[in-house]
Amino acid sequence: MEFRAVRNGEVRLNVAVEGEGPLILCVHGWPELWYSWRHQLEHFSKLGFKVAALDVRGYGGSDRPHAIAAYTLKEIASDVAAVIDALGGGRAILFGHDWGAPIVWNSALLHPGKVTAVAGLSVPYMPRGDISFIELAKVLYKDRFFYQLYFQQEGPPEDEFEADVGAALRKVYYSASGDAPRDGLNMVKSPNSRMLDGLVDPDPFPAWLSSADLKVYTEAFEASGFRGPFNRYRAQNLDFAELAAFAGAHIRQPAFFVAGERDPVRHFIGGADLYANPGAACDDFRGSVIIPKVGHWVQQEAPDETNLALEAFLKGL
Secondary structure, three states: OEEEEEEEOOEEEEEEEEOOOOEEEEEOOOOOOHHHHHHHHHHHHOOOOEEEEEOOOOOOOOOOOOOHHHHOHHHHHHHHHHHHHHHHOOOEEEEEEOOHHHHHHHHHHHOOOOEEEEEEEOOOOOOEOOOOHHHHHHHHOOOOOOHHHHOOOOOHHHHHHHHOHHHHHHHHHHHOOOOOOOOHHHOOOOOOOOOOOOOOOOOOOOOOOOHHHHHHHHHHHHHHOOHHHHHHHHOHHHHHHHOHHHEOOOEEEEEEEEEEOOOHHHHOOOOOOOOOOOOOOEEEEEEEEEEOOOOOOHHHHOHHHHHHHHHHHHHOO
16 A cells, blocks of 8 residues: 555545455545445455545544535535546546545546446435535534534534543544444533533443554544534535535436444434435435444444445445
């Protein structure tokens, strides 16, 4: 494996690359790094693909612009397009997890000629609706805590997470995993709570994330801080304005979905199962795999099952 620096205008992106062949570009979510795709880099490079996993802007070894407007889906999709041009000759298959899923879904909309197929992990494709998700969340979570609303503040979330980066990451990773109690990340608490209030810091941590793995994440966030990652949440109303032309738009490329059965994202909207029909707005949907007993960090909690599911998708292209 090697690391490549790819530039998109003034933004420098750190990209891990392994193997040779058609490009698969992997995009991580919050709060992760290229490292969250380590199992996929190894597996798919052995199958004859060039597999790349970038640090999304704001994370790890990539540049960290200060402005919230630098973190819209349109801006980050332009990073994806730049990496596709630099490493894939202008064409790539995209895998995205957590925030990486909306990033790859929207990259398929914004740069359709560059994206040959797309797989989302944990977050299904949902077209732009009548209001932004963050405005919807203000209604749905009017009387209780919701982490995305908490992250809209500039300063307090950074202070909370940066006070003890290792503990913050352990609590978040565990609380959204399949090992945590079912209320985990979605526990009911007052709207003036902080993100880490009530979250368990497990000792020992479940085996799917070793102490060495946790050290990689902790050292990276101690160096980079959390403003860039939180800015992705703060940019959602800007997304709503910038993507107005794509209201109701469908994904036209071959599409696939993978998630953990116990992922808290599944029930972000009370009374609804967001995984019930993940291909509803995909014109060439190739199916979904929901992995039993697994939580949000699906490609790390269940790498073998995730790899087999994605491999089957690729064989069908």
